[in-house]
Structures are given as C-alpha cells and as structure tokens.
Amino acid sequence: MSSVRHNLWLRASLGILCTLGFGNCGGAPEPPIQRPNLLFISIDTLRADALGTVAAGLSNVKENPTPFLDEFMLQCVNFEQAWSHTPKTAPSHMTMFTGLPPRVHGIGNQRSSGNPTLGLEARTLAEVLQSVGYRTGAVTSGGNVKGYLGFERGFEIYDEKPKQLPAKLADARKWLASVAGAAAGVEQADSASEQEPWFFFFHTYAVHDPYLPPAKYRKRYTEPSYAGDIIGDPLELRAAIYENGEDLAEWASSHAKIEANFWERVDQDDPADLAHLQNLYTAGVAGMDRELRLFIEWMEESGLLENTLIVLTSDHGEEFGEHGMTRHHQLWDETLHVPLFVRLPGAAHAGETISAPVRHMDLLPSILEMMEVPDPGTILGESWAPWIADPDTIDPSRVLLGEHRYSLDDPLNLWSLRAEGSLLISLHDSETPLYFPNSAASKIGTNGAIVPLEGSEEAAKRDRLLDAWRREIGRFQAAGARFSSGAGAELDDKTRAELEALGYL
Numbered sequence: 003m004s005s006v007r008h009n010l011w012l013r014a015s016l017g018i019l020c021t022l023g024f025g026n027c028g029g030a031p032e033p034p035i036q037r038p039n040l041l042f043i044s045i046d047t048l049r050a051d052a053l054g055t056v057a058a059g060l061s062n063v064k065e066n067p068t069p070f071l072d073e074f075m076l077q078c079v080n081f082e083q084a085w086s087h088t089p090k091t092a093p094s095h096m097t098m099f100t101g102l103p104p105r106v107h108g109i110g111n112q113r114s115s116g117n118p119t120l121g122l123e124a125r126t127l128a129e130v131l132q133s134v135g136y137r138t139g140a141v142t143s144g145g146n147v148k149g150y151l152g153f154e155r156g157f158e159i160y161d162e163k164p165k166q167l168p169a170k171l172a173d174a175r176k177w178l179a180s181v182a183g184a185a186a187g188v189e190q191a192d193s194a195s196e197q198e199p200w201f202f203f204f205h206t207y208a209v210h211d212p213y214l215p216p217a218k219y220r221k222r223y224t225e226p227s228y229a230g231d232i233i234g235d236p237l238e239l240r241a242a243i244y245e246n247g248e249d250l251a252e253w254a255s256s257h258a259k260i261e262a263n264f265w266e267r268v269d270q271d272d273p274a275d276l277a278h279l280q281n282l283y284t285a286g287v288a289g290m291d292r293e294l295r296l297f298i299e300w301m302e303e304s305g306l307l308e309n310t311l312i313v314l315t316s317d318h319g320e321e322f323g324e325h326g327m328t329r330h331h332q333l334w335d336e337t338l339h340v341p342l343f344v345r346l347p348g349a350a351h352a353g354e355t356i357s358a359p360v361r362h363m364d365l366l367p368s369i370l371e372m373m374e375v376p377d378p379g380t381i382l383g384e385s386w387a388p389w390i391a392d393p394d395t396i397d398p399s400r401v402l403l404g405e406h407r408y409s410l411d412d413p414l415n416l417w418s419l420r421a422e423g424s425l426l427i428s429l430h431d432s433e434t435p436l437y438f439p440n441s442a443a444s445k446i447g448t449n450g451a452i453v454p455l456e457g458s459e460e461a462a463k464r465d466r467l468l469d470a471w472r473r474e475i476g477r478f479q480a481a482g483a484r485f486s487s488g489a490g491a492e493l494d495d496k497t498r499a500e501l502e503a504l505g506y507l
C-alpha cells in the first residue's frame with residue numbers, strides 16, 4: 003500500500019473507510035493525506051433554469067442548449083436549490099471564495115466612489131489551499147473578478163485578460179498541463195511538482211451580455227422572423243459602432259462601448275425584443291456547453307479527472323423582463339437561483355440530487371471539508387459536505403438572504419429572504435416588503451404576493467421571515483466589523499434605525 007493516506011472524507015463518502023484500512027482504525031501513525039485536486043468553474047450569468055435538464059425556464063427555447071451539462075450532471079451531486087446572495091459578479095464571487103456574505107466581506111462591483119479591497123482578516127479559498135501545499139492558478143476574464151479586489155490572493159498565476167472562451171480554455175489547458183503533467187498537454191510538469199495537488203479557478207463571461215454567441219448557435223436559437231434592432235452578431239455590432247463614430251481601434255478593449263451599442267437598441271417593453279434577447283442568451287449557453295464538453299473530455303483523456311473534485315456554478319442568473327427589467331439587477335429567482343454541480347473524484351455519488359437549499363457562502367466550508375483542509379476560522383457559511391455521505395444530516399431550513407444596492411453608491415438597501423418555501427422581498431419603491439407564501443409564485447411579476455390577515459397563520463409565517471431577516475442582518479453586521487475594508491459596515495438609515503430599535507445593533 004502507498005505510504006500516502008488517501009482522502010478520508012472521500013473514503014468515508016464511498017463507504018469504504020475502515021474496511022480498507024484507512025482512517026483511525028488501527029494504531030499506526032497517520033501518513034500525510036493525499037488530497038484531491040480542485041477545479042472550480044464559474045459560468046458567469048448562468049441561471050439555474052437555463053439548463054436543458056431542468057426543462058428550460060426560458061419559455062421559448064427551441065432546442066436543449068446543454069446536452070453536455072446534462073450528461074455531466076449525471077456524474078455529479080446536483081444541488082437543485084443553490085442560491086447566490088447577490089446578482090453582481092464581484093460580491094458574489096467573493097462570497098464563494100471567502101465563505102462570507104457581501105455585507106461582511108464588503109466587496110462590490112465597480113463603483114463611482116472607488117472599490118474597497120478584501121480585508122486582510124478574510125481568507126480566500128486560494129490562500130487556504132496554497133497554505134497546505136496546493137499549486138494554484140486561475141484563468142478568468144477580468145471585469146469584476148479583477149485580481150486587485152482580493153481575488154488574486156493565494157494564486158501563483160491569476161490571468162484576467164478578456165478573450166473568447168476557446169482561447170481562455172486553451173490557456174487553462176496550458177496551465178493544467180504544465181502543473182499536472184497531463185499527457186495531452188503542451189509541456190510536461192517537472193518531477194518535483196508531480197505529486198503536488200492543484201487548485202484551478204476558471205471563469206468566463208461567455209453567456210454574459212452583450213449576447214454575442216457564435217454564429218452557428220445564433221442561427222439555431224434565434225427566430226429568422228425577428229425584425230427588431232438588436233444586433234447579436236459581433237461583426238455587425240462592430241460595424242455599427244464604427245458607423246457611430248466610435249474609435250474602431252478601441253473596439254476590442256471597450257466593453258462599455260459594446261454594451262452601450264448593444265443595449266441602446268433594445269426596447270425593453272417589446273416582447274419580441276425580450277424573446278430575441280433570451281434566444282441570443284440561450285445560443286451563448288449552447289456555445290459554452292460545447293466548449294466545456296471539449297475541455298472536460300480533454301481532462302478525462304489526460305487523466306486529470308481521476309483525483310479531482312469539480313465544482314461548477316454561476317455567480318448569478320439573468321432576467322428577461324419577468325419582473326420588468328433585463329440583465330441582473332434584482333433579487334428575484336431568475337437572478338439568484340444558480341446551478342451547482344459537484345463531481346467527486348471517481349464520480350462518487352454520481353447522479354444524486356440534494357433539494358435542500360444551499361448558499362454560496364456555504365461553498366468554501368463545504369469544499370474545505372471534502373478536501374480535509376482545516377477551516378481558517380473566518381467563515382460564516384456552513385458546510386453541506388456531510389449531507390453527501392449521510393442524507394440524514396441534511397438540513398432543509400437554511401435561510402437565504404439576498405442583498406443588493408439600488409444605485410451604485412448606495413448601501414445594501416435592497417433585500418430578499420427565502421425560508422419555509424416563502425419569500426419576502428424589499429423593493430426600492432415599496433415601504434413594506436412583498437410577501438409570497440409560495441416563493442415559486444414569484445417567478446413572473448408580483449401577482450403571487452399577498453398581505454396576510456393579522457393574526458392568521460400566514461401572518462405568523464411572514465413575521466418569522468421578517469425576524470429571520472433581522473437576525474441575519476444583525477449577525478452579518480456584527481461580523482462585518484472584523485473585516486477592515488469597511489463596506490460591510492454600511493447600513494441605510496432606515497434599516498439601521500429599525501435594527502437599533504429592536505436591539506440587534
């Protein structure tokens with residue numbers, strides 16, 4: 003037998019811990035743990051119901067856009083109720099990597115008053131894994147996952163150059179080949195690094211707006227009869243920008259110009275435009291699915307899947323007019339419900355489904371537990387790793403708090419809270435939050451909202467949700483004081499006054 007002790011959590015989850023002589027079953031001293039590699043994939047803006055197997059929450063999808071992810075899901079544990087805390091890229095990713103909600107870590111998207119960076123008290127996934135001997139690399143597309151915000155901490159390389167998805171995946175293969183010694187790689191690893199586990203973070207905006215999918219998929223998923231002004235062809239969009247007097251030389255580097263020239267043609271009150279946006283988005287999802295298939299197949303052929311834990315998720319979803327807006331600015335299901343698949347080494351527990359709710363802030367403690375890496379003591383999320391090995395431990399009662407700011411420099415003044423199958427959501431233009439006894443009824447518009455009769459069962463449940471919101475805000479507010487970048491201490495005046503009156507602050 004190898005002198006290296008294999009990952010105990012994984013052995014336990016496979017149910018073969020003591021029978022094979024692993025773990026604390028005998029008196030011999032423990033050899034070092036052989037931990038798995040970790041591949042963390044974030045498909046920015048991928049909403050949970052954009053995937054084929056969940057039957058496309060996008061109403062006019064003509065053809066399953068995700069045949070690969072559907073197959074891949076069968077090798078994974080699928081978390082059907084995975085929720086982001088916020089619909090914005092920077093805070094959402096930082097929550098995944100720190101186990102802290104946005105109110106605590108304080109990181110926001112680009113702001114006119116400047117961005118805080120992650121406080122030194124917080125510990126990121128890359129920092130923790132690097133400290134126990136992992137090689138660490140990231141290939142991202144920059145934007146709001148810019149390294150300086152704190153994302154680059156703990157990474158040997160943190161690539162943030164915007165490129166098309168195939169080029170980014172080529173960069174990913176190159177790093178993995180050099181570090182892991184993949185047979186099909188560009189170069190071989192040196193012998194010293196062969197035994198070191200690695201952590202690789204891959205992030206793409208391939209399905210983010212402006213929706214400019216590969217031509218093949220655009221033709222397949224859009225209606226030939228569409229007669230509106232939206233341009234989903236990158237070359238046409240480039241020509242339009244040029245005609246508008248923009249500097250052609252800056253085209254490739256100016257996301258803002260592309261965005262302006264894309265979105266200024268959208269009539270958000272026109273159902274045909276909304277349907278076309280949705281079709282372009284779906285075409286991008288299909289293109290991403292194809293590229294991901296090639297990448298994961300390459301990993302398999304290269305022997306890189308064998309001892310690798312894969313986590314695939316998204317930072318937030320996308321809205322197409324379900325609640326009066328497009329892109330991702332609100333806290334409804336379409337922007338906060340995200341996919342989460344976890345492929346264990348050896349595809350253990352393949353095809354299992356967990357339907358209890360989990361949050362992005364639970365990812366870090368769960369990953370660390372599965373990899374048998376000690377918790378850094380800074381995390382507020384809770385691990386769901388035991389649920390996989392023992393369904394009796396599943397806790398269906400986790401409270402899902404969403405938070406966002408109405409304007410760029412506002413404090414976190416929009417919120418949602420999901421618990422007991424119900425939803426409370428605070429909108430910028432309403433004094434009291436809307437209550438949906440059945441959160442699924444909030445999927446389109448606000449027709450499912452009710453005002454419960456005072457003294458009724460329903461009123462008691464609404465009050466429990468309101469109390470849960472106060473508790474979460476109070477708990478996060480207190481925790482935020484530990485993290486010096488300070489934005490976590492923001493409270494709008496109304497919330498502060500209410501929490502103080504109730505004794506939460």
Ligand SMILES: [Zn+2]
Nearest residue numbers: 046047091317
């Ligand atoms: Zn994003």
